[in-house]
Amino acid sequence: MAKVPHILLIYTGGTIGMTQDFKTGVLKPFNFDKLLVQIPELKHLNCTIDSVSFKEIIDSSNMNPDYWVEITEIIEENYQKFDGFVVLHGSDTMSYTASAISFMFENLSKPVIFTGSQLPIGYLRTDAKENLITSIEIAAAQKNGKPVVTEVCLYFEYKLYRANRTTKINSEHFNAFTSPNYPALAESGVHLKFNEAMLLKTRRFKKIKIRKKLENNIVLLKLFPGITEKTIKSILEIDGLKGVILETYGSGNAPTDIWFVKLLKETLKRGIKIVDVTQCVEGSVILGHYETSEHLQKMGLISGKDITTESALAKMMYLLGQKISDAEFKEIFETPLRGEMAE
Numbered sequence: 001m002a003k004v005p006h007i008l009l010i011y012t013g014g015t016i017g018m019t020q021d022f023k024t025g026v027l028k029p030f031n032f033d034k035l036l037v038q039i040p041e042l043k044h045l046n047c048t049i050d051s052v053s054f055k056e057i058i059d060s061s062n063m064n065p066d067y068w069v070e071i072t073e074i075i076e077e078n079y080q081k082f083d084g085f086v087v088l089h090g091s092d093t094m095s096y097t098a099s100a101i102s103f104m105f106e107n108l109s110k111p112v113i114f115t116g117s118q119l120p121i122g123y124l125r126t127d128a129k130e131n132l133i134t135s136i137e138i139a140a141a142q143k144n145g146k147p148v149v150t151e152v153c154l155y156f157e158y159k160l161y162r163a164n165r166t167t168k169i170n171s172e173h174f175n176a177f178t179s180p181n182y183p184a185l186a187e188s189g190v191h192l193k194f195n196e197a198m199l200l201k202t203r204r205f206k207k208i209k210i211r212k213k214l215e216n217n218i219v220l221l222k223l224f225p226g227i228t229e230k231t232i233k234s235i236l237e238i239d240g241l242k243g244v245i246l247e248t249y250g251s252g253n254a255p256t257d258i259w260f261v262k263l264l265k266e267t268l269k270r271g272i273k274i275v276d277v278t279q280c281v282e283g284s285v286i287l288g289h290y291e292t293s294e295h296l297q298k299m300g301l302i303s304g305k306d307i308t309t310e311s312a313l314a315k316m317m318y319l320l321g322q323k324i325s326d327a328e329f330k331e332i333f334e335t336p337l338r339g340e341m342a343e
């Protein structure tokens, strides 16, 4: 008889495992052992499950790159022992974490599924059980003895997405995430249907590479009409700054004011990388499409194409942590590494 898949559940915190303080009413994380007791259904799944918990469980608003390394190391230590991984994480910053993890693992050949919930698992109307159970089923899904999914994904409210394509769009609805520029990889209804053509191709024969060096001396600068020279100057002159994600308008457009152009040029001259991403939820940066982006293209700004801001931040932290020459950086950033942007 074929061996049933062995899944590791990694609990980092988030609403899924929270409980309400009976005095103050605030929601705070609680012990993971109690979480598993809440879902006896897990015993009926066609896989075996082990679990491990963060040393300190957190609300994901306290997430930072050190915790990303902690998640990575848990997966690394257990990579050979398990067939798939499910990471329970608060929804607030799940897209950032899951994007970062996608870059930190090169040639992944096993599923890593992030999930969480909008209501704690102990609540009667909770969305946690469906999210958790289906995520485990996805992590355990195999075809001809091989995992169906071999990438980092995010599962929420009946949909499986490529993690580095997602963004949180709703703080109340169970349907909290969307993947604006890439279709869902699976939908769960009566059946669990995979959109196989859209999944990343397996790199089963390539050796896995795990990279934990991240550079977080970067900034997210969102333009708005009226932003002052003083504000932009003070941000671009931050001591030790290595990279800027510049959130521009529409298809990557920005002011043509002389002071603005001068500030960007000076920043680039100091070796600081600037990536142009759009404030629009859907669509892509197309440098040179308008006069208001032609100057950015000429300057050598990096196009973030249709990447999400979350993924752009994670990709920049990842690439700045690697030994990449200035000349290569732009080309590599503009190339899809884990399916995070269009070709």
Ligand code: ASP
Binding pocket: 013, 014, 015, 016, 058, 059, 060, 061, 089, 090, 091, 092, 093, 116, 117, 118
């Ligand atoms: N504040 C929570 C967190 O991100 C929200 C959630 O889990 O949905 O940890």
